[in-house]
Amino acid sequence: MGNAYAKAGVDVEAGYEVVKRIQKHVQKTERLGVMSALGGFGGCFDLSALKIKEPVLVSGTDGVGTKLMIAIQEDMHETIGIDCVAMCVNDIVAQGAEPLYFLDYIATGKNIPERLEKVVAGVAEGCVQANAALIGGETAEMPGMYGEDDYDLAGFAVGIAEKSALIQxxxxxxxxxxxxxxxxxxxxxxxxxxxxxxxxxxxxxxxxxxxxxxxxxxxxxxxxxxxxxxxxxxxxxxxxxxxxxxxxxxxxxxxxxxxxxxxxxxxxxxxxxxxxxxxxxxxxxxxxxxxxxxxxxxxxxxxxxxxxxxxxxxxxxxxxxxxxxxxxxxxxxxxxxxxxxxxxxxx
Known part of the structure; x- marks a missing residue:
């Protein structure tokens, strides 16, 4: 394979390694309704498995904010993913809905598999605590946009509720x-x-x-x-x-x-x-x-x-x-x- 992309600062092989490293963490989050496997073009979830009469989907998205800067400063990345999940699923449950699944997005200046595995392991732990499946995500290596030690983390979650049970x-x-x-x-x-x-x-x-x-x-x-x-x-x-x-x-x-x-x-x-x-x-x-x-x-x-x-x-x-x-x-x-x-x- 040519090295033009590598010369631009993007390590494709490191990206492949991240996917391999995080698979075991993702597997811990599987729950009723999960259909897709990690690595596809989209995450799929079967709502019919839940047997809800009048389903209402409730979604939430958020990031971790500048708390990430302390995690980077102190080289402590194991729990920051829990924060990301929490900010989304706590909003969903506040509406009276049960979280179903979560997707994460990590943007970084340099793809360091060991570090990103720690981040995603935290995301997976948050999903386990919320009984939400981690059904997909994206890692983007963006040299020039971020410094080599920098990364940003955001997430998106979807929950479900009976229409009559929504908290209003x-x-x-x-x-x-x-x-x-x-x-x-x-x-x-x-x-x-x-x-x-x-x-x-x-x-x-x-x-x-x-x-x-x-x-x-x-x-x-x-x-x-x-x-x-x-x-x-x-x-x-x-x-x-x-x-x-x-x-x-x-x-x-x-x-x-x-x-x-x-x-x-x-x-x-x-x-x-x-x-x-x-x-x-x-x-x-x-x-x-x-x-x-x-x-x-x-x-x-x-x-x-x-x-x-x-x-x-x-x-x-x-x-x-x-x-x-x-x-x-x-x-x-x-x-x-x-x-x-x-x-x-x-x-």
Missing amino acids: KEKVKAGDVLIGLPSSGIHSNGYSLVRKVFFEQNDFHGETILPELNQPLKEVLLTPTRIYVQALLPLIKQGLINGIAHITGGGFIENVPRMFADNLAAQIQEGTWPNLPIFDCLEKYGNINHTEMFEIFNMGLGMILAVSPEQVDQVLQILQRNHESAYIIGKMVEKATTSVEIVEENK
């Missing part, structure tokens, strides 16, 4: 109880500010151990996003949840109102869920206004559920049986001024 704003009512499910940390949002605070304003590095954290900063910052599919699906299938807010970019202020109508507001009591030290560190070392923290970060809660008062005990029991922590954090009220009211601990 109209279901949430005043008096509904708000239940929060804890996050594992920052998840995958706000990392442009995170990097600025820790690596620019304070000149910390990945090995820095802050007294508030008791472990290297890189380990805290690269903790993967939690995937809530298995925790929420049993509740969704029993019709126990009126609304779900996935707390991502925009924090509480942007995401919580997305689950209810304009005439309502969420009244949230701060201090009703465990505090994660990483957010105290960001506020302290970044000199960030406390209210603004709720506009940027998840503040320790990755999902917030709106539940009818008479269903709360059952919801908490099911979550406990599934080894999921949950906290009553507030309630829905008639809107007065703002859509989200954060009541501080000392009030």
Whole structure:
């Protein structure tokens, strides 16, 4: 084979090696409905195998953002793929749908099979956690567009729901109880500010151990996003949840109102869920206004559920049986001024 493409900076053989390396990871994600084999021109999925009467497809797409820059900086690529899957499937389950399959896209300046295998292994692990099949993807070697050590990662997921089971704003009512499910940390949002605070304003590095954290900063910052599919699906299938807010970019202020109508507001009591030290560190070392923290970060809660008062005990029991922590954090009220009211601990 000629070497013209190689001279342009693209290693075709390395691309073939990546496909071989990731096959064992992809196989772990197979589930009912998968039809296609890795390496075809498109991923196929048989919806008829699911026996849903009025199927509605729910799709989601997202990337990891500048959290990737920390993974590259620290040469830690094993879990970043979990973040990519989580950002897509958590949005899908928030609509009341079950994730079915996932496709990834990786663009890089230089195709390094060992590194890309680690990335895809993380994607596969995220798919296993979400019970979603990894049915395809694309790796693009783009010298000149990216540096040799750089890569970008994005994904696309599709889920399915019975039309009658979709979670819609109209279901949430005043008096509904708000239940929060804890996050594992920052998840995958706000990392442009995170990097600025820790690596620019304070000149910390990945090995820095802050007294508030008791472990290297890189380990805290690269903790993967939690995937809530298995925790929420049993509740969704029993019709126990009126609304779900996935707390991502925009924090509480942007995401919580997305689950209810304009005439309502969420009244949230701060201090009703465990505090994660990483957010105290960001506020302290970044000199960030406390209210603004709720506009940027998840503040320790990755999902917030709106539940009818008479269903709360059952919801908490099911979550406990599934080894999921949950906290009553507030309630829905008639809107007065703002859509989200954060009541501080000392009030």
